[in-house]
Amino acid sequence: MRPVTTRTSGVLLLALLLAGFLLLGALPNQVAAIRVAGLSLLWWYGGVLAPVMAMLVAIRWLADPLPAASPGE
Amino acid sequence: MRSVARILAVWLTPAVVLAVPAALAARGPDGLWLGLVVTLAPLIVLGWGTGRPATGGDSRPGETLFPVVTLLVTVGVLLWANIALAGDVAAWLGARRWQGIVITAAAGWLLTAWRPLRRTAPLLLAIAFLAAVVVLLQLAWALALGPIAAWDRVATQPAFRFPPSSPWVISGRDLGAARGGERLVFDEVHRLTAPAGGVLRARTLDGGRLAEIEWTLVPGQTVTLRAGDEIMRGSTLRLRFEADKRVPGAPASGMVWADGRPRHWLERVGLAVTLLAGAAALLRAGVTVRLSGDGTGFAAGGLLLAFVWAQAWAVYAIIQAPDLFLGGITLERLLELPAHALFAEPWRRTLQALLLAAGLAAFLASSLALRERLGALDSTGGGEIGHDPGLWAGLFGGAALASLWPVDPWALSLLALGGAGCALGPAALWPPRHGRTAATAGVVGLIAFAVLAAAQLRGSGGGLLGVAIAYPALIAAPVGAFVLWLGRRVRP
Numbered sequence: 001m002r003p004v005t006t007r008t009s010g011v012l013l014l015a016l017l018l019a020g021f022l023l024l025g026a027l028p029n030q031v032a033a034i035r036v037a038g039l040s041l042l043w044w045y046g047g048v049l050a051p052v053m054a055m056l057v058a059i060r061w062l063a064d065p066l067p068a069a070s071p072g073e
Numbered sequence: 074m075r076s077v078a079r080i081l082a083v084w085l086t087p088a089v090v091l092a093v094p095a096a097l098a099a100r101g102p103d104g105l106w107l108g109l110v111v112t113l114a115p116l117i118v119l120g121w122g123t124g125r126p127a128t129g130g131d132s133r134p135g136e137t138l139f140p141v142v143t144l145l146v147t148v149g150v151l152l153w154a155n156i157a158l159a160g161d162v163a164a165w166l167g168a169r170r171w172q173g174i175v176i177t178a179a180a181g182w183l184l185t186a187w188r189p190l191r192r193t194a195p196l197l198l199a200i201a202f203l204a205a206v207v208v209l210l211q212l213a214w215a216l217a218l219g220p221i222a223a224w225d226r227v228a229t230q231p232a233f234r235f236p237p238s239s240p241w242v243i244s245g246r247d248l249g250a251a252r253g254g255e256r257l258v259f260d261e262v263h264r265l266t267a268p269a270g271g272v273l274r275a276r277t278l279d280g281g282r283l284a285e286i287e288w289t290l291v292p293g294q295t296v297t298l299r300a301g302d303e304i305m306r307g308s309t310l311r312l313r314f315e316a317d318k319r320v321p322g323a324p325a326s327g328m329v330w331a332d333g334r335p336r337h338w339l340e341r342v343g344l345a346v347t348l349l350a351g352a353a354a355l356l357r358a359g360v361t362v363r364l365s366g367d368g369t370g371f372a373a374g375g376l377l378l379a380f381v382w383a384q385a386w387a388v389y390a391i392i393q394a395p396d397l398f399l400g401g402i403t404l405e406r407l408l409e410l411p412a413h414a415l416f417a418e419p420w421r422r423t424l425q426a427l428l429l430a431a432g433l434a435a436f437l438a439s440s441l442a443l444r445e446r447l448g449a450l451d452s453t454g455g456g457e458i459g460h461d462p463g464l465w466a467g468l469f470g471g472a473a474l475a476s477l478w479p480v481d482p483w484a485l486s487l488l489a490l491g492g493a494g495c496a497l498g499p500a501a502l503w504p505p506r507h508g509r510t511a512a513t514a515g516v517v518g519l520i521a522f523a524v525l526a527a528a529q530l531r532g533s534g535g536g537l538l539g540v541a542i543a544y545p546a547l548i549a550a551p552v553g554a555f556v557l558w559l560g561r562r563v564r565p
Binding site for chain 1: 102105106108109110112113116117119120121122221222224225228331332338341342345364365366367368369370372373374376377380381384
């Protein structure tokens, strides 16, 4: 089994950021349309928060040295 | 592949970059999803696994040929999409379609053929980013609106109306140029003028009765359409619209645009799978990707910058030119400076030239990066595929010829990414030991993709099958991955 590396964690976090957008959009009663400081929650998340978080995740987790490939692969 | 600029240039072709603001302007939240996936997909793919190439050491020539041919076709289709976009831009700005095609294809071929210029992709990409950002900042400064205030203004618009400075109002435009596919249905009484005359076909609503009417208009003659009437596709005369009237085909209000009902979640997943598989094929298949810490930061920063630009550009374009919605938003309209009355000449012309220069520089950077990407697959290590002037002349020439007929550049890009993704994506992310396993999985994935894509010609329909036909990679990529998994178990 391949070990869980920091890169794996980074990829998982990026996938979660994508899933968060789907989840927010699916919330009932148009929760995602609530305006906060001029933008709706969905736009804050999808247009600002998620991309900025993705950049931070990439810098923090994806930039680590690559693990050596295991012989079984 | 080590250069961050090349990775960005391979992924961010002009058709892909402009598809984001186009989708944002057309369908708010769905455009946001597209932008988010375009931004995150390369990062996910680059971070995945070990960066080892797909094919193992015991691959036979026939097995290494499959990824080369697949990527060659993919690069050809991507070039086709972007050269067709150049033709669209030329036609939209009043030039001949072939002029845009010839300039773009010739410049692309020259740059790939002339050895001293082959390492200019990073410089060209920087020029494209800089020029696009300068035009955007100038627009924001002239409007005296920050991006959030601009979004708020769009989202609170009671209706999207023709501004008095719109070319559709002042001199009129050829209706055939509005080829976005949206219906031209009027929401209120609207008087149309045909400055040069021509034949106008409309479907009118008289009481509860539909009637199709054809008017032969003399130059300067006007026609009045009422709420519910629709101009039929195929009318290609020049028309002038009234200022301050609702734009046919625009969302009912800013609120509908900002918070409109999103597409089915499965469609969003289909788009994400297509782009993730496409990114895996384009950025990982057959090459080792090793990025330093700084490199990863630059890649993520570049993608973020492109997404921020796309969002701001979409919002400012809607504020300044709501006529963007007329007939549906197409990519070429976003390369026209949206401020019709904001800047005096020659400043306006300069900004427009800067915007076009950004588009051309992005295309040239992408062409160079795609050539290097293909060259990196050469099993001899010499990159011969990337240095063959005859091959690249054929690719650019074929793409230029095909571009003479208008196509949707984004649909073509999505087709290329989906096909390549199903053929090469699974093996790029889970490289098997044997090249034959990768080739078998790729062929099966590609066949599944082709069958579903061909079904698009019969219409996509609804439900899961409809989404699978609209986004063939949603089914075809897992099918390829399953065959790969089977192959790895049979031939460990």
